[in-house]
Amino acid sequence: MKGADGQPRAGPPRRMTAKELVALLDLAPLGEDRFAGRSAQNGWRRVFGGQVLAQALAAAERTVVGRAPHSLHAYFLLGGDPHLPIVFEVERVRDGRSFTTRRIVARQNGGPIFVMTASFHVPESGFEHAAPPPKAPPPDACPDPRLAIEQLDGPARFRMKGMLDTIWPIDFRPTDIARYAAQAGREPRQNVWVRIGEPLPDDPAIHRAALLYLSDFSLIDAALVTHGRTIYDNRIQVASLDHAMWLHRPARADEWLLYVEDSPSASGGRGLVRGLLYSGDSALVASVAQEGLIRQKREQLA
Numbered sequence: 001m002k003g004a005d006g007q008p009r010a011g012p013p014r015r016m017t018a019k020e021l022v023a024l025l026d027l028a029p030l031g032e033d034r035f036a037g038r039s040a041q042n043g044w045r046r047v048f049g050g051q052v053l054a055q056a057l058a059a060a061e062r063t064v065v066g067r068a069p070h071s072l073h074a075y076f077l078l079g080g081d082p083h084l085p086i087v088f089e090v091e092r093v094r095d096g097r098s099f100t101t102r103r104i105v106a107r108q109n110g111g112p113i114f115v116m117t118a119s120f121h122v123p124e125s126g127f128e129h130a131a132p133p134p135k136a137p138p139p140d141a142c143p144d145p146r147l148a149i150e151q152l153d154g155p156a157r158f159r160m161k162g163m164l165d166t167i168w169p170i171d172f173r174p175t176d177i178a179r180y181a182a183q184a185g186r187e188p189r190q191n192v193w194v195r196i197g198e199p200l201p202d203d204p205a206i207h208r209a210a211l212l213y214l215s216d217f218s219l220i221d222a223a224l225v226t227h228g229r230t231i232y233d234n235r236i237q238v239a240s241l242d243h244a245m246w247l248h249r250p251a252r253a254d255e256w257l258l259y260v261e262d263s264p265s266a267s268g269g270r271g272l273v274r275g276l277l278y279s280g281d282s283a284l285v286a287s288v289a290q291e292g293l294i295r296q297k298r299e300q301l302a
Contacts, residue, residue, distance in 0.1 A: 015168040016040050018198035018254070024051060025058045025209050033090040035059045039082035042166045047080030049240045050216030052106055054209040056116045059088035060102040061205050067100050067120035069208060073244045074116035084108050098122050130248070130284040131276070139193040139256045142173035170214050171197030173256075179225055188226040189262035192218050196254045210253035211286060212245055215277065220292035223263035223271025229294075239293040241270065251277070251285035269295040 020040065027035035037055040039047045053074060061069070080086060086106050093101040099121055106114035146164060173193040179186070194214050200206055220238055221231050231238045251257065258278040265272050275288035 016042050018169045018196050018200055021169055021196065021210065021213065022201060022206060025054060025206060027055060027059055027062070027088065029062075030087065033063055033092065035062065035088045035090070037086045037088060039080065039084075039086065041082065042168075044082060044166055045079075047082050047086070048167075048216070049076055049243065050213040052076070052080060052086065052114050053116070053216060053243055054213040055086065056088055056104040056106055056114065057118060057212055058205070058209050059090050060104050060116075060118045060120075061208075063090050063092060063102060064100050064120045067122050068204070069118050069247055070121045071244070071246045072116055072118040072212075073242070074114065075242045076114055076240050078108075078111075078113040079239070080106070080113050081108055086113070093117075098124075133258055133276070133278040133282050133284070134191065134260060136175050136191050136193075136258055139173045142175055142193060143177050145172060145174060145177075147177060167217060169197050170217050171195050172218065180230060186225050186228075187262075188222060188264075188266075189260075190218075190222050190225055192259045192261070193256050194218070194259050195256050198254065200252070200254045204250060207251065207253045208247065211247075211251060211257075211277070214253060214257075215245055215259075215275065215286065215288050216240060216243060216290075218259065219261060219273045219275055219288065219290045220271060220294065222261035222273045222275075223266050223292065223294055226263070227266075235297055237293060237295040237297055241291045241293055244289045246287045247285070248287065249279075249283050249285045251279050251283070256280050257285070266294065269293060 024038065024040060027037045030036055039051060057069060057072065086108055089105045089107065091103040093103050099119055102118050104116045105112050175191040179190055194217060196210050196214065200210060220240065224230055229236060260276040261273055263271055263273045270291050271294045272291050276284060277286040279285050
């Protein structure tokens with residue numbers, strides 16, 4: 001049996017609850033700004049990138065008082081093993097009057113699998129503006145993604161069925177279900193409603209980490225839509241290479257967020273994707289950028 005990433009899975013998929021997600025963010029202190037995290041046992045062969053991002057931010061927040069993160073930049077170096085603990089090492093790069101900088105390295109078996117730099121800012125007022133969201137149907141008017149399965153054929157349909165369980169507690173609603181049909185020539189953009197599908201505690205730090213967790217979902221797919229492919233296509237190799245997020249305004253990750261995604265470029269086996277996350281009241285809460293590997297498998301080139 002295979003998981004949503006096309007890799008062998010040990011058993012049938014299981015849904016992770018929001019409570020279990022919160023538990024993953026509760027890192028164990030190891031002393032000297034070091035923390036241990038564990039991974040979701042949902043059948044994936046590699047650790048979900050959003051999980052490492054969220055845990056790295058949780059580790060950094062443990063070392064900062066009175067300041068919230070406003071931006072972060074990360075690189076995925078190696079696929080994490082979900083059966084091994086992840087050690088997060090936080091370096092206190094700088095504590096300034098207005099900004100605080102932290103560097104986080106995630107390690108398994110002593111070697112780095114992920115690095116991230118995060119910046120924190122004291123609360124202050126200033127100029128305000130934001131790009132408005134595009135027109136989109138409300139989430140209640142969008143079809144359940146399980147209906148999209150009927151538009152997929154063969155292995156792609158099987159992979160998406162597995163994905164619907166293994167991505168939980170992320171819940172989503174595509175605004176355009178036709179996007180999942182194999183059809184080249186569409187514009188490299190898509191809009192998706194996303195949220196954590198169960199209530200989370202009121203702690204703002206948990207919502208920031210959960211927002212980062214779900215921001216890794218569906219991005220690379222926006223670079224594939226114009227080529228008539230999806231991340232569930234077993235003819236291509238897909239992986240997140242890096243991830244950046246700018247947090248503009250507070251938001252609850254357990255309420256519907258419109259994820260507006262577009263891909264300005266793909267070349268050399270890589271695709272760049274940008275994302276804007278809007279709350280249900282049209283507030284721009286975060287901006288995201290990611291480059292992903294979108295390599296055609298060698299056997300498909302023969």
